[in-house]
Amino acid sequence: MTETPDMKKTDTAVIPRQATDSPEVLLKVSGLTKHFPITKGLLRRQAGAVKAVDGIDFDVRRGETLGIVGESGCGKSTMGRLITRLLEPTGGTVEFEGKDITHLGVAGMRPLRRDIQMIFQDPYGSLNPRHTVGTIVSAPFKLQNVMPEGGIKPEVQRLLSLVGLNPEHYNRYPHEFSGGQRQRIGIARALALNPKLVVADEPxxxxxxxxxxxxxxLLDDLQQELGLTYVIIAHDLSVIRHVSDRIAVMYLGKIVELADNKALYGAPMHPYTTALMSAVPVPDPRRRGAASGRILLKGDVPSPISPPSGCRFHTRCWKATQVCTTQEPPLLALKTGHQVACHHPENAPDQVPGDQPLPGAADAVSTVSE
Amino acid sequence: MTDLTKTGVLGQPVVGTAPTAFLEVRDLKVHFPTEDGLVKSVDGLSFTLEKGKTLGIVGESGSGKSVTSLGIMGLHRVGQYGRQRARISGEIWLNGKELLTAEEDEVRKLRGREIAMIFQDPLSAMHPYFTIGKQIAEAYRVHNKVDKKAARKRAVDLLDRVGIPEPHKRVDSYPHEFSGGMRQRAMIAMALVNNPELLIADEPTTALDVTVQAQILDLIRDLQKEFGSAVIMITHDLGVVAEMADELLVMYGGRCVERGTAEKVFYEPRHPYTWGLLGSMPRIDREQTERLIPVKGSPPSLINIPSGCAFNPRCPYADVPKDNVTRTVRPELTEDGTRHWSACHMTHEQRTRIWTEEIAPKL
Structure with a gap:
């Protein structure tokens, strides 16, 4: 655990940044956990916990887009709500611009809400149906007691046109807009206070x-124009690949692989990442043959209430060996800027060579045959 | 009610001869009268499908994909309290039988036996109060004279076939006890219990994770091979149809704008909307493109479909054909001689040039 921060430092120094030259860390997350208690009986004794996020470390650098990808239930949304502090972490720390915000209260967070904003998945549920677009987008100014130059209304109209909406729609209600337009309203609201970090959950x-x-x-244009930093959470690997500079793959509350875009899609190291990518249907009928090499994981993701011991993926992994059931693999940088938590990575030297394979591991997957 | 259906609901008498294809849909229209006006969900759709083949229907939400499938299943025929909400016309021929003019009893016999459907959301498509086994067995007993024991055995067999572990135990589980992927498998088992000849899958994997989606698509493919059924795959995901479909039908505003083999539609698309769909998609199989090329604007309202070509307000090439024809005349679906249909006013040469010079290089 002690060596991980050092390694990160060297990573940041080596990897060339895309949007800015400074590899400055905007958000630093270490050992972050969130356990939702399960209570039982009249006295609401705690009977267990859903380990939604179970110890993750990563940095978000200024000006970059970090993509978080994983299947449903892997904890990616919980993670998003932890770093925006909409949820209280169970453990670990979140630092924003060097300031520890892990346990700040509502009042303590308020000044920071300007800098950290969120875009939500559901453009229907995240806008108050009784408020006009004007009210929705101007709410941040009122809450933060900010008076933009030239007044609130012109500023809101500027924001609306920035996200490609008609500024004259100021007095309309959310139901008068289509899904895509509503998502733009949510984006305008997130951008109102000129945030530094925008967390978008399945935007x-x-x-x-x-x-x-x-x-x-639009998200791409806004990033270029305003120098935003994004954390984009999504389950769609093609979208994540398109938008992200670096990508973290999550499985059952852990980051299993973290690498820059090219490295991850070019030479994935974690078997889970490999399986995930090979499962994406390719929009090309001529490559239907390529689907025959596809790795098909069997079964479902185990329950986060009692995740498997050791490596959490060992129950579904075709490379699993004895060590995987007992020892949790640490997230290590096996190449510059390519971290992976696996004892037997692909495209990299085996970390525990010669270990006894688990009986039945080879049957954990099937390959599609055409 | 039956009189209405007999004469064709929109008034025209149904005339037509039995086709040779396994399934043939001719000029299907499904309109819903509402307070705001007539919603033309499907407005003149025709296609054919042979046994053992898969037809993919793609389009955005509100393009009429699902209404088409419900129309084939005959689920719009009788609404609540026996009132018919939808106005349906056209012809649907299945195995030489016309379904729209058939008696409700007859269609009920076909439904579940010859035509089965897999829905998008298995949690709401299944009854929460009955066990999975009971629901599968019921579908079997409706169409076969067997006792409960035999039906249960059939349910266990099918659960096993669709890859549910310990089927003899899970047969007594309730839908909520299954995960999303298992529920979808159970629904496939239910759909296949009578070996249907036509399987309609309406967004069967949209609610699922990619790894589970891959399992389910693989399962559908296997089962199709085994039973030789015809499959209609309705989805908005071009990746899914590219893997599954032999033929492709692209819908826009309740109409078919392009139809052809998957190969043709992906490699020589002939309609600007199809170009738009291809350009909107981030591709995992290609070099990363800097920007996506989206279709501007949003899908049309089905109450107020734009005059002329329904796609004209969003089409970057709407002014290519002369005399404003795209805004006044609705383009007909025409074949180019290679069993590839498209509905566009631009000439073949214009479209070939735009596709090869402007669109294809940017994808």
């Missing part, structure tokens, strides 16, 4: 393909 998954592309391009 496009509720939208149609053609609209999805519009919103992805």
């Amino acid at each position: 496009v998954s509720a939208l149609d393909v053609s609209i999805q592309a519009q919103v992805v391009n």
Whole structure:
């Protein structure tokens, strides 16, 4: 555990940054956990806990887009709500611009809410149906007691046109807009106070393909224009690949692999990442043959209430050996800027060579045969 | 009610001869009268499908994909309290039988036996009060004269076939005790219990994670091979249809804008909307593109479909054909001689040029 921070430091120094030259860390997360208690009986004794996020470390650098990808129930949304401090972490620390914000209260967080904003998945549930667009987008100014130059209304209209909405729609209600337009309203609200960090939880998954592309391009433009830093949480690997500079893959509350975009998609190291990527349907009928090499994981993700011992993926991994059931693999940088938590990574030297394979591990997956 | 269906609901008498194809849909229209106006969900759709083949229907939400499938199942025929909400016309021929004019009893016999459906959301498509086994067995007993024991055995067999571990135990579970992927498997088992000849899958994997999606698609493919059924796969995911479909039908505003083999539609798409769909998609199998090329604007309201070509307000090439024809005349679906249909006013040459010079290089 002690060596991990050192390694991170060297990573940040070596990897060239895309949007800015400074590899400055904007948000630093270490050992972050969130356990939701399960209570039982009249006295509400704690009977267990859903280990939604169970010890994760990562940095978000200024100006970059960090993509978080994983299946449902892997804890990616909980993680998003922890770093925006909409949830109280059970353990670990969250530092924003060097300041520990892990246990700040509502009042303590208020000044920081300007800098950290969130875009939600559901453009229907995240906008108050009784408020006009004007009220929704101007709410941040009122809450923060900020008076923009030239007044609130012109500023809100500027924001609306920034996200591609008609400024004259100021007095309309959310139900008068389509899904894609509502998502733009949510984006305008998030950008109102000129935030430094925007956490977007599945920003496009509720939208149609053609609209999805519009919103992805919008997020991209806004980043270039305003120098934003994004953490984008999504389950769609193609979208994540398109938007992210670096990507973290989560499985059952842990980060199993963290690497920059090219490295991750070019040479994934964790078997789970490999399986995840090979499962993505390729929109090319001529490559249907390629699907025959596909790795099909069997069964479902285990319950986060009692995750498997050792490596959490060992119950579904075809490379699992004895050590995987007992020892949890640490997240190590096996290449510059490519961290992976696996005893037997792909595209990298085996960490525990010659270990006894688990009986039945080879049957954990099947490959598609055409 | 039956009189209405007999004459064709929109008034035209149904005339037509039995086709040779296994499934043939001719000029299907499903309209819903509402307080705000007539919603033309499906407005003149025709296609054919052979046994053992898969037809993919793609389009955005509100393009009429699901209404088409419900129309084939005959689920719009009788609404609540026997009132018919939808106005349906056209012809649906299955195995030489016309379904729209058939008696409700007859269609009920086909439903579940010859045509089965997999829905998007298995939690709401299953009854929460009955065990999985009971629901599968019920579907079997409706169409077969067997006792409860035999039906239960059949349910266990099918659960085993769709890959549910310990089927003899899980047969007594309730839907909520299953995970999303297992529930979808159970629903597939239910759909297949009578070896249907036509399987309609309406967004079967949209609610599932990619790894589970891959399992389910693989399962559907295997089962199709085994039973030789025809499959209609309705989805908005071009990746899914590219893997599953032999033929593709692209819907926009309740109409088909392009139809052809999957190969043709992906490699020589002939409609600007199809170009838009392909350009909107981030691709995991290609070099990363800097920007996506989205379709501007949003899908049309089905109450107020734009005049002329329904796609004209969003089409970057709406002004290519002369005399404003895209805004006044609705383009007909025409074949180019290679069993590839498209509905666009631009000439073949214009579209070939735009596709090869402007669109394809940017994808």
